[in-house]
Amino acid sequence: xxxxxxxxxxxxxxxxxxxxxxxxxxxxGFARRPGPGxxxxxxxxxxxxxxxxxxxxxxxxRADHCETCRKPVAMMRLMSLTAxxxxxxxxxxxxxxxxxxxxxxxxxxNYPPFSVIGPDGxxxxxxxxxxxxxxxxxxxxxxxxxxxxxxxxxxxxxRKFDMIVASMTITADRAKIxxxxxxxxxxxxxxxxxxxxxxxxxPDALKGKTIIVLRNSPRxxxxxxxxxxxxxxxxxxxxxxxxxxxxxxxxxALGSSVxxxxxxxxxxxxxxxxxxxEPLRLKGDxxxxxxxxxxxxxxxxxxxxxxxxxxxxxRYQQIAQRYFTFDVSGGNS
Numbered sequence: 660x661x662x663x664x665x666x667x668x669x670x671x672x673x674x675x676x677x678x679x680x681x682x683x684x685x686x687x688g689f690a691r692r693p694g695p696g697x698x699x700x701x702x703x704x705x706x707x708x709x710x711x712x713x714x715x716x717x718x719x720x721r722a723d724h725c726e727t728c729r730k731p732v733a734m735m736r737l738m739s740l741t742a743x744x745x746x747x748x749x750x751x752x753x754x755x756x757x758x759x760x761x762x763x764x765x766x767x768x769n770y771p772p773f774s775v776i777g778p779d780g781x782x783x784x785x786x787x788x789x790x791x792x793x794x795x796x797x798x799x800x801x802x803x804x805x806x807x808x809x810x811x812x813x814x815x816x817x818r819k820f821d822m823i824v825a826s827m828t829i830t831a832d833r834a835k836i837x838x839x840x841x842x843x844x845x846x847x848x849x850x851x852x853x854x855x856x857x858x859x860x861x862p863d864a865l866k867g868k869t870i871i872v873l874r875n876s877p878r879x880x881x882x883x884x885x886x887x888x889x890x891x892x893x894x895x896x897x898x899x900x901x902x903x904x905x906x907x908x909x910x911x912a913l914g915s916s917v918x919x920x921x922x923x924x925x926x927x928x929x930x931x932x933x934x935x936x937e938p939l940r941l942k943g944d945x946x947x948x949x950x951x952x953x954x955x956x957x958x959x960x961x962x963x964x965x966x967x968x969x970x971x972x973x974r975y976q977q978i979a980q981r982y983f984t985f986d987v988s989g990g991n992s
Contacts, residue, residue, distance in 0.1 A: 760799040763820035764790045768805045769896050771922055772982045773826045776805070785987075788978045789843060789969075790824040793949075796965035808895065809875065812837055815952060822958065823950040828877055838955060839948035840962045844979075844987040847938035847945050848878055849919045851904065852911040854933045860911065865889045871900050871909035877941050878913050898922065904932070911935065917983065 766786060768776045774784040782803055794801035804820045811823055815837060829839045850860040857864050866888040872879045874893035882891055892909045894900055901923040904912040912919075916938055923929040949966075951958045969975045970988070979987055 760797075762794065762797075762799045762801045762822070763804050764794070764801050765806045765811055765815060765820040765823040765825060766790065766803050767808055767811070767825045769808070769898070770826055770918075771898065772917070785844070785978065785982045786824050786826055788981070789975070792969050792974050792978060793824075793962060793965045796968050797961055812950070815950060818952075821951065821955075822962065826947050827950050829946045829948045830877055833950070836953060837950040838953055838959050839950055840959055841966055842946045842948055843966055844947050845945045846915055846917050846947070846987055847940045848913055849916040849938055850911055850913055850935040851901070851919050851923065851932055852935050854931055857911060857935045860913075860936045862886050862888065865911065868910040869908070871903045871912040871914075873897050873900060873914065881941050882913055901929070905929075913939075917987075921983075 766782060767774045768782055770784070770786075772784055773786040774782065776782055782805065787803065790801065790803065804814075806814050806819070806825075808825070811825060811827065812833070814820065815823055823837075826844075827833070827839075829842070833839075850857075862885060865886055867890075869890045869892050870882045870886060871892045871894060872882050874895065879891065879893060882889070892903060894903060897914055897918050900912045900914040901919070903909055905928055919934065924932060924934070949962050951962070966975075975988070
């Protein structure tokens, strides 16, 4: 196949002409240089590059090389088409994501009646229903991801899920590493012990006694700071607080009033035990929020909008009535 003749130099002055582009080959392959000993030497790689040889838009009007910007016209054209293709692909991806929005929600599964795994392996509870209602209001397809309590925030920050709906109290320490939604429920704490063991849970009354409390919780922090002469038995789950109390491994328990009354005192295993003192509202103990990654204000605002919506139309109250006989909204309904 004959090679293309070299491009003549551009004319100068008024007589300057626009060079006619070379004839384009309409197939993909190698063009061979003619002549003895050069039969196997490719003239240029893949003839689709020839298809890119259009006249330059610079004043030189060259078809193969721009004398003004010193770049091959073919490469300039290829870069332009590549950028356009990438932009189109990005727009299609964004549109698809918007149409089929998906979100992963971190839940615990070991905190009845807020979150529990049934015999069939399905999650249920107040937190689960609230999460599903929020996802429906935000019009996103949510997947519930079970996670042990101690690993909740690390899993959120490593993007195992996008938000946490797991009865997480809003504290100053947690607010340093995650962002919280508005309060979605508010439940005080209660002291529980054997009937007649204590009249009031004062530091003097509990001196030398063992307090059972959930670790990494505001209640654990309160017990450590206010009861320095008492021993602490830290447990991994809220329900373990009352299992340990019934087993006699501690003298008094400090836990959620919902768990204490609903899952212990009103059941046969709670016989012989009673609450001590008045309900206790600790700063950072009763206000519960939904956690998102630090700086994810867009998702936080969407959750707050959805939360206000389900409270305004009564869905929140319908969910709460399935699990509680008292108001858990903390006056925020």
